[in-house]
Amino acid sequence: MTIVKYGSIVLITLVILAGLGIPLSPAPQSWLEFPVIPGLEDKARNIFFHVPTAWTTVLAFIVSMVFGFRYLRTRNLEYDLKSVTSAGLGLLFCLLATVTGAVWAKFNWGSFWNWDPRQTSIFILLLIYGAYFALRSAIEVSEKRASLSAVYAIVAGLTVPFFIFIMPRMMSGLHPGAQGDSSGSGPLFESGMMAGNMRVLFYTSLLGFNLLYVWLMDLRLRVARIDSQIMDQGTEG
Amino acid sequence: MNVLARTSAVLVKDLLSEIRTRYALNALLMFIITAVAIILFALRGDTPGTVVLAGMFWVVVFFTGMSGLSRIFVSEEERGTALTLQLLAPPGVVYFGKLAFNVLLTLVLVAGVTAVYLVAFPGFIIQTPSIFFVTLLLGSLGLASAATIIAAIVAKAGSRGTLYPVLSFPVVVVLLMTVMNATVKSLDGEEFSAAIVDFVVLISYVMVMTAGSFLLFEFVWKD
C-alpha cells in the first residue's frame, strides 16, 4: 500500500507540473512541447485531469456494484463496507469530474452547462449517488441497509449502458464522439490528434488517479473498521 | 400452469382490493386533474408547442405514477400482510403479480392523462396514432417495471413517500427522454418508421429492467 500511496502522489504531482508547465506549440520539435489541438489550444491541458476523474467515477461505481452483488450472495457485511466506501469515493470523483468539465465547457463551448449527453449522464450519475446515500440514511438495520442499497445500485447500474452507448447517439452533443461529429471519436481515440508525449502524460495521469482511488479506498476502509471496533467496544462496555 | 395461475391469483387479489378500497385509483385521477389544472393556470391561455406538450405529458405521468405505484408494496408492509404473502408464494410469483397490477394501473393512468390532455390542450393533436399508442404501451411497461422494483425497495426501507421519486427518477430518466422524443414525433405527424429507433431503446429498457428486477427481487423481498 505504501507503493500505491507514494506512487499516486508522485504520478499526480508529475502530471500537474508537466501538464501545466510544458508549452504548447503548433509544430513540436522535441519531447517537451505539446502540439496544439485545433479548437482546444491551451485548454487541452484539462484532459489530464477531467478525463481521469470521469474514468475513476465510473470505476468506483462498477466496484461498488460488484461488492454490492457479492454482499447479496454472501451476506457478509464486509462487502457492504467496501461497496459503500467505493460509492463515497465515486461521489467525490463525480463532483470533481462535473466541476472540471463545467469549467472546460465554459471556456470551450461558452457556458458552464449545455445538457450535452455526457453532461446529462454525469448529472444522472450524481443523482444516482445522491439517491443511493439518501436510501442508506433512511434505513436503520445494517443488514437491510446493505441489501436494499446493493439492489438499488445494481438497478441504477442497469440503466448506465443506455447513457454511455445509446443517448450520445440519439441526441446531438458537444463532446467528442457525439452524433455527427466530424472530428471522429475525439483526441483520445483518433491517432494523430494527441502527440506521443501528451498521450504518455495522459496515461500517467490515468494511472495516478487510479492509484489515488486505491489508496483512498484503503485509507477509508481502515478508518471504517476502526470506527466499528470502537462502536463494538462501546456496546460491550 | 401452476406458476401462472398463482401469479394471476396475486394480481386478482390486488385488483379486488383496489376495486374495494379505491386507494390508488382515486388518488391518481385527482392527481392528474390537479397537475393539468396547474399547468393550465401557468400557461394563462398560451398555446405551447409540441415539444413542451409532450414533455409536460410525461411529467404528469411520472409524478402521478410516483404518487400511486408504490402503494402495492407499501400497503402490504403497513398492514403486516407482506410476510403472509411471502409465506404463501415464491418471490417470482409475487413480483410478476405486482408488476402486472402496476402495468394495468399505469395503462389506466396514461389513458386518463391522454383523455384530459385531448380536452384541455387544443394543440395536443395526435397526428400519428400508431407512434403514440406504441409509445404509451412501451412507456407504461417500462415505467411500471422500474417503479415496481423501486416500490419494493422503498416499502422495505420503511420511509414511505418522500424517497420514492428520488430513487425512481435516475432510473427512469432514460425512459422519459425516449418516450418524450417519440411523443413529439407522433404530435408532429412523422412517419412510423421515424420512431423505430426509440421503440428499440424502449423495448431493450423494458427487457433489461424486468429481467434485472426479477433476479434481484428476492433480495429485497426476503428480510
Added chain:
Amino acid sequence: MILTAENISKTFNRRTVFREIGFTVAAGQSIAVTGRNGAGKSTLLKILAGLLTPTRGSVRYDVDGSVCGPEEIRASLGFVSPYLQLYDEFSALENLRLLSRMRSATVAADDRCREMLTRFGLWERRDDQVRTYSSGMKQRLKYVVALLDDPQVLLLDEPSANLDADGIAAVSHVYESSQRRILVVATNDRSEAERCELKVHLGTGAS
C-alpha cells in the same frame, strides 16, 4: 418429515439475537420454544418458516431421507403469528379462497372451509370483512388459514394470544389432532410449554 435446525445464529445490526441453536424434531413430535421477551422466539420461528435467512447455520426439512425444496416446504407449512396478518378488506371466506389460490393455484374446497370456520366459531361471520373482527376473531381466522390444507408442519407463535376460553379450547383440539405433525410452539405460558415433548430455551439475547 423431519425438521433439523443446525447451529442457527441470527444477528441484527451487529447485535446477536441468539447463537448456535440446534435441534431435531420428527413428525408426531412437538417442541416448545421458550425465552424472555426479546430472546428471539419469533425470529427463530420466522427462520424455521423460511421467511428469514439465518446469519449462520441452516434449517432443513427431510422426507424419507431427501431434502425438501422451498416449494415443498411452502406447501406443507402452517404458521400462526402476530407478524402474519390477513387482508382486512376481504371477508373470512374471501381470504381463504384468495390465499389458497396464491398458495397452490386451487380454490379451497367449500366443505373444508365450512368445517374449519365452524370449528373456530367463525361460520356465522364468514361474509363480514375482517376489519370488523375483534383481535381474538382475527387470531381464530389465522388458525383456519394455517390449518386449511392440513399442514405437516405447524408453527405457532403465541398460540393463545387474544383468545377467549372457547378459542383456547379450539387450540387445545389442534394440539391433540396434531399427532402426525411437527409442532413448534413459541410461548411464555408454562402450561402450553409443558404439553410439548421437547424444549428449546433461548438465552437472554445479550451476549
